[in-house]
Amino acid sequence: MKTIGQLSEALRLREVSSVELVQDALARIAVAQPRFNAFITVDADAALAAARDADAARARGEAGALTGIPIAHKDVLMTAGMRTTCGSRMLAEFVAPYDAHVVTRLRDAGTVLVGKTNMDEFAMGSSNESSYFGPARNPWNPAHIPGGSSGGSAAAIAAALVPGTTGTDTGGSIRQPAAMCGITGIKPTYGLCSRYGLVAFASSLDTPGVFARDALGCALLLDAMAGHDARDSTSLDRPPEDRSRALRESATAKPLAGLRIGLPREYFGDGVDAAVAGAIDTALGALRALGATTVDIGLPAVKHSVPVYYVIAPAEASSNLSRFDGVRYGHRAGHYTDLADMYCRSRAEGFGAEVKRRILVGTYVLSHGYYDAYYLKAQQVRRLIAQDFARAYRDCDVIVGPTAPTAAFPIGAKTDDPVQMYLNDIFTIAANLTGSPALSIPCGCTADGLPIGLQIQGNHFEEARILNVAHRFQQATDWHLRTPPGVESAVRKGGP
Amino acid sequence: MALTSDDVQRLARLARIEIDAGATRDVQAKLDAIFAMIDELLSIDTAGIVPMAHAQDLMLPLREDAVTETDRHALYQQGAPSVAGGLYLVPKVIE
Numbered sequence: 319m320k321t322i323g324q325l326s327e328a329l330r331l332r333e334v335s336s337v338e339l340v341q342d343a344l345a346r347i348a349v350a351q352p353r354f355n356a357f358i359t360v361d362a363d364a365a366l367a368a369a370r371d372a373d374a375a376r377a378r379g380e381a382g383a384l385t386g387i388p389i390a391h392k393d394v395l396m397t398a399g400m401r402t403t404c405g406s407r408m409l410a411e412f413v414a415p416y417d418a419h420v421v422t423r424l425r426d427a428g429t430v431l432v433g434k435t436n437m438d439e440f441a442m443g444s445s446n447e448s449s450y451f452g453p454a455r456n457p458w459n460p461a462h463i464p465g466g467s468s469g470g471s472a473a474a475i476a477a478a479l480v481p482g483t484t485g486t487d488t489g490g491s492i493r494q495p496a497a498m499c500g501i502t503g504i505k506p507t508y509g510l511c512s513r514y515g516l517v518a519f520a521s522s523l524d525t526p527g528v529f530a531r532d533a534l535g536c537a538l539l540l541d542a543m544a545g546h547d548a549r550d551s552t553s554l555d556r557p558p559e560d561r562s563r564a565l566r567e568s569a570t571a572k573p574l575a576g577l578r579i580g581l582p583r584e585y586f587g588d589g590v591d592a593a594v595a596g597a598i599d600t601a602l603g604a605l606r607a608l609g610a611t612t613v614d615i616g617l618p619a620v621k622h623s624v625p626v627y628y629v630i631a632p633a634e635a636s637s638n639l640s641r642f643d644g645v646r647y648g649h650r651a652g653h654y655t656d657l658a659d660m661y662c663r664s665r666a667e668g669f670g671a672e673v674k675r676r677i678l679v680g681t682y683v684l685s686h687g688y689y690d691a692y693y694l695k696a697q698q699v700r701r702l703i704a705q706d707f708a709r710a711y712r713d714c715d716v717i718v719g720p721t722a723p724t725a726a727f728p729i730g731a732k733t734d735d736p737v738q739m740y741l742n743d744i745f746t747i748a749a750n751l752t753g754s755p756a757l758s759i760p761c762g763c764t765a766d767g768l769p770i771g772l773q774i775q776g777n778h779f780e781e782a783r784i785l786n787v788a789h790r791f792q793q794a795t796d797w798h799l800r801t802p803p804g805v806e807s808a809v810r811k812g813g814p
Numbered sequence: 815m816a817l818t819s820d821d822v823q824r825l826a827r828l829a830r831i832e833i834d835a836g837a838t839r840d841v842q843a844k845l846d847a848i849f850a851m852i853d854e855l856l857s858i859d860t861a862g863i864v865p866m867a868h869a870q871d872l873m874l875p876l877r878e879d880a881v882t883e884t885d886r887h888a889l890y891q892q893g894a895p896s897v898a899g900g901l902y903l904v905p906k907v908i909e
Contacts, residue, residue, distance in 0.1 A: 508869040522868045533844045551875055552868075623900060625852045643830070645902050650895035657905045658830070666832035674831055675841070678822070679848055681829040693853050697865030702858075704866060735852050736844055753869020 322387055322481045322535035328712065329386045330378065336369040336386025336430055343388045343432050346479045354455045354464075356473040359395045360433035361400055370432040380782035385428030385536050389482045392471050393434035394441050395421050395526070396515040404517050405437040405449035405467075408648045408668030419547040420526045427542035427647025432480055436470030439670045440639065441491055441519045443467050444742045445732065446797065449674045453729055456498060457802040458768050465495030471529050472499040478805050482539050483529045488520050490629050490722075490746025491512065492527045493758040496720035497771020498758040503529040504536045504796060507778050508753030509554035511540075512547030518759030521552075521749040523627075532798050533759065533788035537562035540781065561782040565789040573790045579605060580615040580714030585745055591724040597762025597770040598720050601791070605718070608790050611645045613711045615717070619702040623747040624740055626703065628811035629683050629696035630751075635673075636680025643666060663800075675736065711777045716784055720745055721758040741755040745773060755781045759788045760797040767803070816843050817849070 328334045342551030343541040344362050351357060365388065372386035396402045396414035403409045417425070423585060425431065436454040438446050446454045446469025456462040457477040464473040468485030472495035475483055485492040487505035504527050511526040518524060528539040534624070541562060546555040579602070586595070644650035644664030651663035669677070683692035710717060722742055732739040749756035754777055761772035772791075776784040793796050817825075822845065826833040831901045833841055887900055896903040 412893055415892070460867040478866075509872075548875075548877065552872070553871075554870070554892065580873065581845050622855060625855050628848060628852055628854070644895060645904055647893040648895075654905065655898075657907050658906055659832075661830040662826075665830055669831065674829075674833075675844060675848070677829045677831060678841070678845060679826045679852075681825050682845075682849075683852075685825075685828065691856065692852065695858070695860060697867055698860035698863040699855055699858055701863050701866035702860070728901070735847075737847050740848075740851070751869070793881075 320481065321531045322384070322538055325387055325534070326383050326538070330381070336367060339386065340358040340365050340369040340388050340430055340434050343480050346477070347432070350477045350479055353460055354457055354473050355452050356454050356470040356476050356477060356479060357390065357433045358403055358405065358436050358451050358470070359401055364400070365430055365432045369403060372428050372430055377587070384424070384542055386481045387429050387482060389424065389429045389470065389484070390433050390435050390474055390480050391421060391431065391484045392437055392468050392486055394437060394486055394517050395484060396517065397421055397434065399556070400431070400434060402434065402452070402517065404441070405451060406451045406668065406673070407438045408642050410450060410649070412647055414515070416515060417726055419512035419549065420543045421515065422645055423543050423545060424484070424539070429482070429542070435468070435474055435483055438467035438469065439673050440517070440637070441467040441486055441488055441637070442672050442676055444490070444494055444739055445729070446470065447729060447733055448670050448672060455729070456726050456768070457805060458500060458726070459766070462728050462768065465497065465498030465726060467491040468529070469495050470537045471504065472496055472501055475499070475501045475529050475531060476802060477800060481530060481634070482535055484527055484543070485527055485751065486516060487525045487527050488523045488631060489750050490743040492529065492758060493721050493746050493771065493773060494743060496758040498726040498769065500763070500769030500797065500800065501529055502532055502536050502757065502759050503527065504540060504757035504781065504785065505755060506540060506544065506781050507755045509552050510544045510556070512545070512550040512553045514547050514549040520631040520637040521638060522634060522649065523631060525750065526669065531787045532792050533757070534562055534565050537565055537758065537785045538806055543716050546779045556722055558781070559782065561785055563784045564782055569790065569793050574605060574783060574787060575609030577610040577716065577787065578714040579610050579612045580710050580717040581612050582615050582617045582620065582710070582717060584620050584718060585719030589723050590720055594724060594766040596721050596771050598772060601761035601772045602718065604786070604791060608794060613714050617706040617710060617714055617748070618749050619699065619706045622699050623703055623751060624744055625742070626696045626699045626751060627747045628679065628740060629692050630700065632676040632680030633684050633693050634680070637683060639673070639677055645667070649675055672736070683775065703748055707752050707754065708749065716787055717775040719773055721773040722746070725764045725768035725770055749775055754778050755784060757784055760800070761795070762772045762797065816846050
């Protein structure tokens with residue numbers, strides 16, 4: 319199991335070519351797809367052509383750190399010439415006329431796109447079970463969910479199919495599957511990566527981000543992906559940053575000396591599984607051994623983050639998804655009586671149950687007589703949550719706790735109870751409401767061998783700091799290097 | 815707050831999503847459970863709190879008022895369900 323950093327070095331030393339890496343990835347995907355369903359689309363010919371281009375660029379001396387590295391995009395990011403389904407029947411055959419900005423940037427950095435990964439329909443879900451293309455499965459135990467909504471992107475790395483993938487995170491959709499699959503995933507500050515070409519779910523919360531085995535891989539992908547884009551009015555114009563520089567510096571005995579870790583009381587109470595609590599406690603011991611100190615903090619309003627989210631996100635979704643009308647793109651019903659009936663039937667057939675549910679919730683909270691009671695109220699409580707975090711960061715540099723209250727649950731366990739499913743995001747939603755960066759790294763496993771994730775949150779634009787904390791933890795531990803049973807034997811030697 | 819089946823059908827009409835009469839009860843039960851969870855917000859004191867619509871307090875950026883888009887309607891219409899002569903076709907609206 320090689321990391322992006324190791325593969326980058328192997329490519330630089332010409333120990334392996336991009337074509338060989340892509341051939342290996344395609345072989346692994348062919349074996350793993352029936353077991354894990356991590357991909358919706360794979361384009362072998364395009365991937366091999368791009369790999370040949372990457373090898374040619376290297377031969378000309380034009381290679382960067384990511385040139386020739388195979389990756390996959392979450393199927394919510396538009397790719398010209400390769401279908402973008404959003405895990406929905408609505409867009410099952412949709413081929414976008416242009417690339418998302420982050421897709422362009424990662425291609426310009428030399429990465430090779432292998433395919434598009436499975437996801438909850440329109441990124442609405444925490445388990446990948448709402449995908450029209452069937453659930454992706456957890457490589458640590460295929461009877462369990464990989465997390466969601468970016469479940470395929472996380473499963474693809476845990477199953478050693480590709481070394482890096484993109485995801486999007488609206489309420490935890492990168493961090494929660496990273497935790498469930500035992501890999502590293504980061505949601506950066508809102509506005510750092512352009513949303514242009516990201517099929518919109520909740521525009522004030524949607525954030526493109528990345529997955530890799532380790533923090534260094536995430537830093538390399540994020541540096542390539544971040545950047546101003548005038549076509550997204552919320553894209554921030556900031557100077558380029560080298561987020562992997564601090565990670566490449568040699569470790570000292572106490573690399574985290576001076577770091578103040580905030581431990582929110584609200585993240586360590588009832589409702590956290592005992593195995594999760596134990597693993598987080600052990601991880602905190604490791605972070606203290608690296609020189610960090612811990613301080614208790616309070617985030618009293620954070621307990622309201624789930625209801626706030628389930629007003630704001632559906633409200634924005636009901637507006638964003640009104641574009642799917644069976645006229646300009648997407649599914650159109652075969653039989654209808656008039657225009658209104660065509661809309662209603664096309665949307666009834668094109669959307670799955672969870673997407674419809676959220677559109678209905680959003681329609682309600684935005685409707686006459688309820689807007690102030692629900693939507694404005696939720697925006698006010700969102701402010702209270704943001705104020706809690708701003709206060710907390712006066713006393714600490716990063717905030718650490720569990721990514722999710724439990725490890726991955728069995729497929730089907732929560733499909734009939736949407737509220738229980740929503741509560742899975744209790745620790746991740748706040749970072750979307752505040753727009754601040756947060757990541758998840760593996761820090762342990764349950765008695766059943768399912769991974770447990772540690773969430774590290776930072777203040778706005780502190781990606782380099784939280785990545786460095788993750789990196790130093792990963793230098794001292796080996797959770798991020800562990801692979802699911804059977805994964806190594808299912809693949810060929812020498813690849814990612 | 816508990817919804818009635820009429821509420822569910824009204825929401826479905828507003829959202830332009832057909833919901834079979836047979837499915838209304840299940841949709842209603844799940845929406846009720848979601849609103850029971852959301853309703854905890856109603857008791858929070860938010861007097862004087864400015865609503866937060868967005869993670870960044872930014873002004874909408876302005877640009878020169880210049881034509882920047884080219885005509886790509888043929889490309890954009892490639893994925894449309896029904897097109898003729900550069901127009902999207904829909905059921906007749908005016909008799």
